[in-house]
Amino acid sequence: MVLLLFVDLDPDLTALDALGGFFVLRTEAPPRGPLPTLAQAYAGQHVDVYGDPLIFRVRKVTESLRAPEPRIAVSVAQQALAARLWSIALGCAALYDQVPDLDPRLLRWDPDASAPDDLWLSEVRPRPATAIGDLVREGHLAPLITALRRQQHVSARLLWGNAASALAGALRQLNRWAHAGGRDEVADRARAFAAASLAHPDLSGTLDPATLRRRSCCLYYRLPGGGLCGDCCFDRPPRHS
Structure with missing residues (x-):
C-alpha cells in the first residue's frame, strides 16, 4: 500500500520552492509595474514601455544570444516560457494534487527579465x-504558438516539440527531486500527469515514447557556440550556411 502525502494548496505555493527556480510561482505583487499579463502578450496588446511584449522578448533573446536568425530566438523564448508553465503545473499537481488556475489574465510576466521567466499569479x-x-496547453501554449507564428515563420511542429521537451524536462527534474527525498509517490504522480498531457494530439508523436527524445530540433545548434540539447533528434549538429 502506497501512502500519498499531500499538502493543501497554500496561498504562497511554498511547496514549489524546494524544486528549483523553474517551479517557483510568485504570488505577491510584482516589484515594479505595470507588467503585462500573459493574456495581453498573446493578444499582441501594447503595454507601456514594452510595446508588444512578445516582440520585446524575442528581440531581447536575439540580442543576448547573438542569434543569427529571429526564428531561433522565437524557439528559445517559447521553450523557456513553456518550461516555466509546465514546471509550475506539474509540480503543483504532483505535490498538492491540485493546481492553481493559470488563466493568462491572472499571470503577469516580465519580458525584460533573465531566465527563468519571472511570473506572478x-x-x-x-x-x-x-x-x-x-x-x-489550451490556456497558454496554443495562443503563444499562434502569436509567435504571426511574427515569424516558425514551424508549428518545432514549437509543439519545444512544448513537449519542456514538459519532459520538468518531469526529469521532479523525478530527481522526488527520488532523492524518498518521495517516490510524487515521481509516480508526475509521470502519470505528464503521460496524459503528452498523449494529447498536439503533443503526441513529438517525442520518442521510450526515451522522450524529441523528433524535431529547437535550432539551438545554430547559435554561436551552440551545440545539441540532451534530447535532440540529431546525433551531430547539421551543417548549415
Whole structure:
C-alpha cells in the first residue's frame, strides 16, 4: 500500500520552492509595474514601455544570444516560457494534487527579465490536478504558438516539440527531486500527469515514447557556440550556411 502525502494548496505555493527556480510561482505583487499579463502578450496588446511584449522578448533573446536568425530566438523564448508553465503545473499537481488556475489574465510576466521567466499569479484559485493539460496547453501554449507564428515563420511542429521537451524536462527534474527525498509517490504522480498531457494530439508523436527524445530540433545548434540539447533528434549538429 502506497501512502500519498499531500499538502493543501497554500496561498504562497511554498511547496514549489524546494524544486528549483523553474517551479517557483510568485504570488505577491510584482516589484515594479505595470507588467503585462500573459493574456495581453498573446493578444499582441501594447503595454507601456514594452510595446508588444512578445516582440520585446524575442528581440531581447536575439540580442543576448547573438542569434543569427529571429526564428531561433522565437524557439528559445517559447521553450523557456513553456518550461516555466509546465514546471509550475506539474509540480503543483504532483505535490498538492491540485493546481492553481493559470488563466493568462491572472499571470503577469516580465519580458525584460533573465531566465527563468519571472511570473506572478494575482490570485490562487484551486483547480483539480487533472486540469493541468487544459490549463497549460489550451490556456497558454496554443495562443503563444499562434502569436509567435504571426511574427515569424516558425514551424508549428518545432514549437509543439519545444512544448513537449519542456514538459519532459520538468518531469526529469521532479523525478530527481522526488527520488532523492524518498518521495517516490510524487515521481509516480508526475509521470502519470505528464503521460496524459503528452498523449494529447498536439503533443503526441513529438517525442520518442521510450526515451522522450524529441523528433524535431529547437535550432539551438545554430547559435554561436551552440551545440545539441540532451534530447535532440540529431546525433551531430547539421551543417548549415
